[in-house]
Amino acid sequence: MRHVSLPAVSPVMDESRIRAALGGELSLMPQDAARLGHLRQRVQTLTAPAGRVAFAEIRRKAEDRIVLEDEAVLSGTGVHALLRRAETAALFVVTLGPGPEEAIRAATAAGQLRDAVLLDALASEAVEDLARAAQRFVQELAAREGRAATRRFSPGYCDWPLEAQRVLDGLVRFEDAGVILHPSCILEPEKTITAVMGIGPVGSLGRTISARPACAACPRQATCPGPENE
Numbered sequence: 355m356r357h358v359s360l361p362a363v364s365p366v367m368d369e370s371r372i373r374a375a376l377g378g379e380l381s382l383m384p385q386d387a388a389r390l391g392h393l394r395q396r397v398q399t400l401t402a403p404a405g406r407v408a409f410a411e412i413r414r415k416a417e418d419r420i421v422l423e424d425e426a427v428l429s430g431t432g433v434h435a436l437l438r439r440a441e442t443a444a445l446f447v448v449t450l451g452p453g454p455e456e457a458i459r460a461a462t463a464a465g466q467l468r469d470a471v472l473l474d475a476l477a478s479e480a481v482e483d484l485a486r487a488a489q490r491f492v493q494e495l496a497a498r499e500g501r502a503a504t505r506r507f508s509p510g511y512c513d514w515p516l517e518a519q520r521v522l523d524g525l526v527r528f529e530d531a532g533v534i535l536h537p538s539c540i541l542e543p544e545k546t547i548t549a550v551m552g553i554g555p556v557g558s559l560g561r562t563i564s565a566r567p568a569c570a571a572c573p574r575q576a577t578c579p580g581p582e583n584e
Contacts, residue, residue, distance in 0.1 A: 406447055446488045522548050
């Protein structure tokens with residue numbers, strides 16, 4: 355099994371994505387525009403991006419599970435659909451570090467609730483930026499090897515339970531990126547994303563790569579908040 359530290363990335367925190375994420379009652383108010391720029395800079399300052407990816411060979415495949423080297427098992431029809439034609443699984447963790455969450459808690463404790471909402475939206479988008487960068491890293495690495503890579507798929511989506519975090523932790527070693535996995539499978543820092551991708555020959559993967567197979571048959575696909583629905 356091969357481990358690689360992900361290169362440091364400065365999150366962009368695109369305002370259009372933040373507006374979409376806030377939506378409804380929490381949509382941006384006119385007075386938020388200038389404040390958002392200030393808070394974006396603050397999140398940038400507080401962020402300590404870290405990430406790590408593990409590459410594990412796929413040994414066996416069953417209808418609802420994928421068996422990796424060292425006999426690690428990824429269970430679920432969604433993850434099986436994603437990896438069913440792949441040869442290698444790329445599993446990663448990315449995190450902002452504790453700084454943004456500490457700022458959110460401080461703003462809440464001080465009664466600065468609007469700032470707390472905006473900081474949370476910015477930090478959530480910032481960690482998504484890191485996950486997108488990790489996905490590109492894996493895709494570009496696969497391309498250099500003459501192979502292709504799937505989209506990312508995270509525990510907690512489709513039928514892949516949060517308990518799968520334990521398997522990912524055993525393979526990726528979250529602590530090496532400064533992330534703690536609690537017994538409840540909650541991650542600390544909270545602004546952390548884990549995911550799996552598949553890597554394999556371009557020809558044999560075919561439409562499995564571009565059609566997002568993990569989501570194709572899901573009844574929640576129209577309303578799913580996950581990155582596969584971007």
